[in-house]
Amino acid sequence: MKKINFLFGFLFLGLMATSFLACNDDDNVDPTPEPQSIAQTAANDPQFSTLVAALQRVNLVGVLDGAGSFTVFAPTNAAFQASGVNLDALTDEQLTEVLLYHVLGAEVASTDLQEGQTYATTAAETGPGNTQLSILIEKTAAAVKINGSVNVTAADIDATNGVIHVIDNVILPLDVVGHAAANSNFTSLVSTLGAASGDLVNVLSGDGPFTVFAPVNSAFEEISDVTATLDADQLAKVLTYHVVAGNVRSTALTDGMMAGTVNGEQITINIGENVTITDANGNESTVLLTDVQATNGVIHVLSKVLIPSDL
Numbered sequence: 001m002k003k004i005n006f007l008f009g010f011l012f013l014g015l016m017a018t019s020f021l022a023c024n025d026d027d028n029v030d031p032t033p034e035p036q037s038i039a040q041t042a043a044n045d046p047q048f049s050t051l052v053a054a055l056q057r058v059n060l061v062g063v064l065d066g067a068g069s070f071t072v073f074a075p076t077n078a079a080f081q082a083s084g085v086n087l088d089a090l091t092d093e094q095l096t097e098v099l100l101y102h103v104l105g106a107e108v109a110s111t112d113l114q115e116g117q118t119y120a121t122t123a124a125e126t127g128p129g130n131t132q133l134s135i136l137i138e139k140t141a142a143a144v145k146i147n148g149s150v151n152v153t154a155a156d157i158d159a160t161n162g163v164i165h166v167i168d169n170v171i172l173p174l175d176v177v178g179h180a181a182a183n184s185n186f187t188s189l190v191s192t193l194g195a196a197s198g199d200l201v202n203v204l205s206g207d208g209p210f211t212v213f214a215p216v217n218s219a220f221e222e223i224s225d226v227t228a229t230l231d232a233d234q235l236a237k238v239l240t241y242h243v244v245a246g247n248v249r250s251t252a253l254t255d256g257m258m259a260g261t262v263n264g265e266q267i268t269i270n271i272g273e274n275v276t277i278t279d280a281n282g283n284e285s286t287v288l289l290t291d292v293q294a295t296n297g298v299i300h301v302l303s304k305v306l307i308p309s310d311l
Contacts, residue, residue: 035159035160036159036160037064037065037066037159037160037161038064038065038070038072038159038161038162038163038164039052039055039061039062039064039065040065040159041157041159041164042055042064042072042074042164043061046077047076047077047078047166048074048076048077049077050075050076050077050080050087051074051075051076051077051080054087054095054099055099057092057095058092058095058096058099060096060099060100064103064161065161066161067161068105068161068162069105069106069107069161069162070103070104070105070106070107070123070161070162070163071103071104071106071107071108071162071163071164071165072102072103072104072162072163072164072165073102073103073146073150073152073165073167073171074102074164074165074166074167075102075167075168075169075170075171076166076167076168078168079167079168079169079170080170082168082169083169083170083172085098085170085172097124097126097173098124098170098171098172098173100122100123100124100125101122101123101124101133101135101171101172101173102122102167102171103122103123103124104120104121104122104123105121105123107162107163108120108163109155109156109163110155110156110165113137113139113144114139115139115140115141116138116139117136117137117138117183117185118136118137118138119134119135119136119137119289119292120134120135120137121133121134121293122134122135124173126173126295127247127293127294127295127298128208128209128246128247128296128297128298129247131247131249131293131298132293133173133174133293133294133295134179134291134292134293134294135147135171136148136179136182136183136292138184146167146171147171147172147174147178147179147182148181148182148183148184149169149182150167150168150169150170150171151167151168151169152165152166152167153166153167153168154166173294173295174294174295175204175205175208175294175295175296175297176204176205176208176210176212176294176296176297176298176299177190177193177201177204177205178205178294179292179294179299180193180212180214180299185216185217185301186214186216186217187217188215188216188217188219188220188221189214189215189216189217189220192220192227192235192238192239193239195232195235196232196233196235196236196238196239197232197233197235197236198236198240200236200239200240204243204296204297205296206296207296208247208296208297209245209246209247209296209297209298210243210244210245210246210247210296210297210298211243211244211245211246211247211248211297211298211299211300212242212243212297212298212299212300213242213243213244213267213277213285213287213299213300213302213306214242214299214300214301214302215242215285215301215302215303215304215305215306216288216301216302216303218303219285219302219303219304219305220305222304222305223305223307226307227305230311234311237263237308237310237311238305238306238307238308238311240261240262240263241261241262241263241265241267241279241306241307241308242261242302242305242306243261243262243263244259244260244261244262244267245260245262247297247298248298249290249291249293249298250275250290250291250300253269253271253275254269254271255269255270255271255272256268256269256270257269261308263308263310264310265280265308265309265310266280267279267280267306270284274286274287275287275290277302277306279306279307279308280307280308280309281307281309283304283306283307284304285302285303285304285305285306286302286303286304287300287301287302287303288301288302288303289301
């Protein structure tokens with residue numbers, strides 16, 4: 001996975017030297033501010049009052065005030081308002097999930113992000129089987145975005161136990177369809193889901209859990225002459241051939257493993273120098289990335305489209 005290196009420059013804090021008269025040594029004031037934790041830094045900044053109140057409500061202040069190393073993507077008051085999320089309507093459990101979805105369990109500074117896309121693991125443990133949810137971080141020449149739509153507006157506010165990056169909206173946990181829609185590399189997959197029969201977008205937005213082997217755009221371009229001839233039912237057969245029941249993470253995959261798909265046919269997992277998937281026609285697709293964890297399942301990224309025998 002690519003290292004994380006935020007587009008924004010460092011935030012420099014300048015200190016003004018103040019001269020004053022003192023009658024004795026007790027009147028001297030040290031101009032250097034005391035180091036503060038993430039929780040203290042947020043509490044002392046009025047633009048984060050909504051965030052701080054939410055953290056207090058579900059007793060998360062102590063977590064972000066404690067030892068450890070964290071990265072917090074911090075929505076401002078205006079960000080909460082822009083999101084349209086009614087915090088009062090959320091249960092404590094739901095609010096905890098949303099807040100922890102903004103937290104990474106390691107310090108990630110702006111200098112750690114390279115141009116392109118990467119997925120990071122959040123502190124929200126609300127995936128199937130209490131797995132930790134993923135977020136997409138994407139750097140372009142113009143911006144750094146989270147999950148395809150939330151912008152980092154200021155980076156590298158340093159704290160004793162990590163770093164804060166300011167964002168302009170609330171990051172909401174995504175299901176497998178939401179993750180596909182957030183990633184520009186899956187536009188062909190998303191459009192094909194919409195064109196197929198069986199209302200697959202709504203199906204894959206359901207409870208699941210699902211394991212989705214998701215081909216990138218170039219994979220669909222490679223077989224565009226084939227998909228152009230398929231009707232809606234045939235497209236559904238192809239797409240459901242990429243879905244396995246359950247939340248099957250990479251640690252559960254074994255060499256030679258035969259996995260039954262929702263389509264009814266099997267795929268074969270091959271683990272060697274690279275992890276590949278062999279379809280019913282003997283064609284191999286390389287697994288480019290594993291374990292993009294969503295709320296209702298997990299995504300593994302493929303280099304090619306898998307073709308079932310029954311078309």
